[in-house]
Amino acid sequence: MHNTLTRVQNVFGFFTSVAFAVAAGIAMSVLLSPQAPSASLELKNVQVVKGRPHYYSTKREEYAHVKFDLDADLTSLFNWNTKQLYLSITASYPSSDPSTIPPSEAVIWDAIIPSDYAPLHPNTYIHPASKAKKSAKPKKKESGKPYPAGGSPGIVRLENQKPKYQITDVSGKIAKRGNATLSLHWNVQPWVGALVWTNKNSIGRWQGLQGGEAKFDFPPLKGTEVKKDDLKTETGGERNRGSPA
């Protein structure tokens, strides 16, 4: 009657049902964890120069190099179901027809901040040491953590941060575009369940993001007076993959 095959089937079926119920419970339980994210984002400098999309391209387009200051406290976004946080700073500007076409947007900088419980992965953000510490101990071994020393995941303090990407418009012209906005976005990657993006409004226990926006204008095109050092971009954790990446 109850041979081995039936027993194995019953156990496996029960295991599947329980695993499914636990996963659903974990996914829904994130709504109970309160969130109060806040950030202060400021533009430091923006320059527009002529460049090429890649080495062999013959197109000459205008590229904007945007440096910024960021002071964010996103620790409340990390709950029991957070695997990592994808942070990004984007520059958005109005389109050629603002009444019918929404603003264009491009990422200038991003970082992947894993939770402390996530397994170690080379594609992780390494928070730069603060300038004050650098002058005190010039060759101290970098802690290599995605948050500043003494902090916890979600705290990001950057000064005069170089962008990771130089951006252009699809038309190739980005100089002298006015009414642009620099804004902070995030994407919470859970262990299981729904992905969550930036919320500006408050929903239940989750408060919306306070701050995290800065308005600016793209300056006119600069010529040869811009030094090559000023146009260096930041490299991210994805370069640790070796080549080809």
Next chain:
Amino acid sequence: MFGSLATLQPRQLAAQVLNFALVLSTAFMLWKGLSVFTDSSSPIVVVLSGSMEPAFQRGDLLFLWNRGQETQVGEVVVYNVRGKDIPIVHRVIRRFGGGSAPLQLLTKGDNNAADDTELYARGQSYLDRSQDIVGSVVGYVPFVGYVTILLSEYPWLKTAMLIFMALTVVLQRE
């Protein structure tokens, strides 16, 4: 085991086969129904490559939603390269257009150093939201899809599984 097969009458055997066919068609109906509900040709996909690590690992199951036409920067989308049938799961990093103009997107894998310009078809610099995108990721379950990766890498597993399932359904006497 085969003795019981010999004593099955043709009517019972036909009933078992019909049962099996009903199970298969119900699964197919559920899949197509979900496809219509999400407006996506493939509402559940398995991550095949490591280009989105550490967010998505190989074998993760992703749930897609295709009814949001105004895809925002930072969303993870699944798209097919024009002319090829391989779905790629990457994050949107630039968007132009939308509203009355076609929405153009540029994507990049989190674990890739360069954006996807080289992956797109010849002469294509941006993805078109209405044509190339299969859906946008709204939820995920880790590891569950690894079975499909095994099935595609070891084709004999597929035949073995089908034969095993057919045998258990036919030989079970409820």
